[in-house]
Amino acid sequence: MSIIEETIKRVRPLDEEAIAAARGRQEELTKPSGSLGRLEHLATQVAGIMGNPLPSLSRKVVFTFAADHGVAAEGVSAYPSEVTAQMVYNFLRRGAAINVLAAHVGARVVVVDIGVAADVGEQPGLVRAKVADGTRNMAVGPAMTRSQALEALEAGVAVLEAEMGNGIDIIGTGDMGIANTTTSSAIVAALTGAPVHAVTGRGTGIGPQQLLHKVQIIERALAVNQPDPRDPLDVLAKVGGLEIGGLAGLILAAAANRIPVVVDGFISGAAALLAWALCPAVQPYLIAAHQSVEIGHQVTLRHLGLTPLLDLSLRLGEGTGAALGISIVEAAVRCLTEMATFAEAQVAQASERRETSGAPEHAG
Amino acid sequence: MSIIEETIKRVRPLDEEAIAAARGRQEELTKPSGSLGRLEHLATQVAGIMGNPLPSLSRKVVFTFAADHGVAAEGVSAYPSEVTAQMVYNFLRRGAAINVLAAHVGARVVVVDIGVAADVGEQPGLVRAKVADGTRNMAVGPAMTRSQALEALEAGVAVLEAEMGNGIDIIGTGDMGIANTTTSSAIVAALTGAPVHAVTGRGTGIGPQQLLHKVQIIERALAVNQPDPRDPLDVLAKVGGLEIGGLAGLILAAAANRIPVVVDGFISGAAALLAWALCPAVQPYLIAAHQSVEIGHQVTLRHLGLTPLLDLSLRLGEGTGAALGISIVEAAVRCLTEMATFAEAQVAQASERRETSGAPEHAG
DSSP states (O other): OHHHHHHHHTOOOOOHHHHHHHHHHHHHBSSOTTTTTHHHHHHHHHHHHHTOSSOOOOOEEEEEEEEOOGGGGGSOSSSOTHHHHHHHHHHHTTOSHHHHHHHHHTEEEEEEEEEOSSOOOSOTTEEEOOSSSSOOOTTTSOSSOHHHHHHHHHHHHHHHHHHGGGOOSEEEEEEEOTTHHHHHHHHHHHHHOOOGGGSOOOTTTOOHHHHHHHHHHHHHHHHHHOOOTTOHHHHHHHHOOHHHHHHHHHHHHHHHTTOOEEEOSHHHHHHHHHHHHHOGGGGGGEEEOBOOSSHHHHHHHHHHTOOOSBOSOOOOOTTHHHHHHHHHHHHHHHHHHHSOBHHHHTOOOOOOOSSOOSOOOSOO | OHHHHHHHHTOOOOOHHHHHHHHHHHHHBSSOTTTTTHHHHHHHHHHHHHTOSSOOOOOEEEEEEEEOOGGGGGSOSSSOTHHHHHHHHHHHTTOSHHHHHHHHHTEEEEEEEEEOSSOOOSOTTEEEOOSSSSOOOTTTSOSSOHHHHHHHHHHHHHHHHHHGGGOOSEEEEEEEOTTHHHHHHHHHHHHHOOOGGGSOOOTTTOOHHHHHHHHHHHHHHHHHHOOOTTOHHHHHHHHOOHHHHHHHHHHHHHHHTTOOEEEOSHHHHHHHHHHHHHOGGGGGGEEEOBOOSSHHHHHHHHHHTOOOSBOSOOOOOTTHHHHHHHHHHHHHHHHHHHSOBHHHHTOOOOOOOTTOOSOOOSOO
16 A cells, blocks of 8 residues: 555645735735635635645646446446446547536546446547446445555546646546445445435435435445445445545545645545545545535535535536536635735725724625 | 616516526436536526527626715724725726636626715726715715615616627626615615614624614614615615615616626625515526625525525625626536537436436436
8 A cells, every 4th residue: 555655644734834824915905804704714725735825726627537336237326337438428528517617617627537347448638547347236245356446546646646747736526437326325324334324315316216225235235345434445445436446546646745625526525535534634635615415425524524615406426516616716716816905905904993803894 | 767667667577488498408418407406597597588598608797886875974884984985996906806706707897986985086997977975874864865866776777788888698796885784784674674683794894882883873774764665766765875776777777688697795685675676577687696694685685585606604795706606607507508418429318217306317
């Protein structure tokens, strides 16, 4: 586990000096103190992550990891597994929601085949990092070997570090994989101890009967495999997915390189939970983009101590919520770095702060 | 009241054919049905507003109306009135939060002096539409005459229609005016019947003693002036603000011209409430950008039947939340118009929708 151990060791606490400097500047900008709410906190967090009180987020990247899941054979999804590869082609032809939303926020999309159960082939824009042709069916045995799980994590690290050559200021996480809400529920149940029914949702729309079946399959997978919650790699191997392992590695590598991570929805949340279980120090590098419709996502975010930026009832994955979240983080940082100060703009500060709570009123 | 009456008459219901066509297309796009959540509803709403199933929102404008308030003399704000004019200069020099956020989302900012109590002068980028040098102190008598209130509404209509020459696909509303949360609370209390304390907040940061004083001033203004809730123009004249009247006129004109209106926070919300009281048909043209920290904003949005897109604890005004909201609406519309369909992308649909709730799972 040397690459992963080495990556974990490189994850340092946030830079308190940059945080203090960013906070100080927030008080000088032409707005009442605190009036930009969460935008001020976000900008300060990014300053601490990047170790720069005046950071820039111009180079934005969404990583969409794709893989198949053996458990799809149990009928937990309304779509056939073939759709994973079909959607990868759609990503590469820029026809999917993530392509549109990433373009909207000025982010590039890096598509990674880490375990699609089809030969997607050499494609422009595709990163080939296949660990296996999908996982095995976790309802009857481990989804992958321990060594494959480690390979998936390492692939995530390698993908991030290779892409750094093109420049990265902030990343978003994304996923594609038929049946991967099933896998994510299993991971979240295993790592948090929550009952399966409390972390299992309708994916993107199965009915109540199929949901019951999905819960039973996840319970069976946990009973058959007995993943050890104190050993995140064991959880990933037994009930995980290759794209989830890849995303967990990506998150670790981003934190090691002081890059803010905007975490998409439930699948990305499960990956973040794995990364956090392996390395609790990643927590301050994480920004939860949105609250997914999936009930397990709430449990995941609570466990991670994260509050989502958006609540738009998204349940698509791919990194779609992360793309929107990246734009809000960038907006926050631009306010910090581009707004005029009271002195520059010759605007009066509330000198007579009689008994204000530190935040004088001027508008709003 | 002829210009306003004529504008109100032009506000038509949304285009049901465009809505149906947009909804139909949503089902063909390469994503599980409904998986883009509120983004799908937003895009459909915009299609209905614009009467176009494939709308484009490339020309985005935030209107920031500035004016002063006589009630500032009562010490309801920690800032002196001079800051209104100083911030107008800051807007024109692009140093304020609204300039940064509008630039971030690709919107232009139109700054309107509708009642600043200082001669801002001829300035590049400033629309001069001054009705008066600020309002009078509503705690001792009407803030303005009925004819001034009407002029403010008409100025808002004129500003929108003049700017249409430069092209407008969507607008955001914004405000600047020391003491304008006080005015907005008075309007919301008058129009909704809510008690003053339930709609009055700490603005952008006054302490508990000053808040008590603010509530008393608003109660006195309502007692002295007795605004008639069945006559929105009377409410505007007696306890309103010139920028709030201007924004209400702007909103009416936008709806009359089938332009979606992204409403900022509490002050813009009070303006939207006035526009709605004058013309209930504006409601479907409105999109609430965010939930402000001000408690009166919740009452306002509930009254208008609007659910905010964002909840970032903003309390700045200027149109800052509206700018962020515009970007989300544009993202929604771009998904509708730019994503590939299942047929185009050769992606399998969930044909075997056994007992799905209409929304098959593929990712997330």
